[in-house]
Amino acid sequence: MSRAHLNCSQIKKYIKILVVNGLVVERSSLTEGSTTYHTTDKGKNYLEMYEESKAYNLTSNAYVFGKQTNQDPFPI
Numbered sequence: 605m606s607r608a609h610l611n612c613s614q615i616k617k618y619i620k621i622l623v624v625n626g627l628v629v630e631r632s633s634l635t636e637g638s639t640t641y642h643t644t645d646k647g648k649n650y651l652e653m654y655e656e657s658k659a660y661n662l663t664s665n666a667y668v669f670g671k672q673t674n675q676d677p678f679p680i
Contacts, residue, residue, distance in 0.1 A: 622647070 605615055618640060622628035629648035632639045643651070 605612065608615075609616070609659055619628065619630075622632055622641075627650055628641045629644050630639060630641055
């Protein structure tokens with residue numbers, strides 16, 4: 605939580621969103637009294653696509669940080 609600069613209620617909110625969307629699954633251990641969260645295949649696929657899009661945005665000369673260059677972003 606501290607590395608993400610989020611408090612407990614914020615973390616719970618975001619985890620709920622991830623669970624509802626099928627990106628994370630909740631697993632409770634009755635013997636240990638703990639709950640863990642695991643990334644689903646859908647969540648892993650999303651992360652891969654996210655990383656690919658970040659790489660594209662970093663290598664694209666068309667748009668960087670919302671600033672448009674003179675180059676056509678969609679060359680034919």
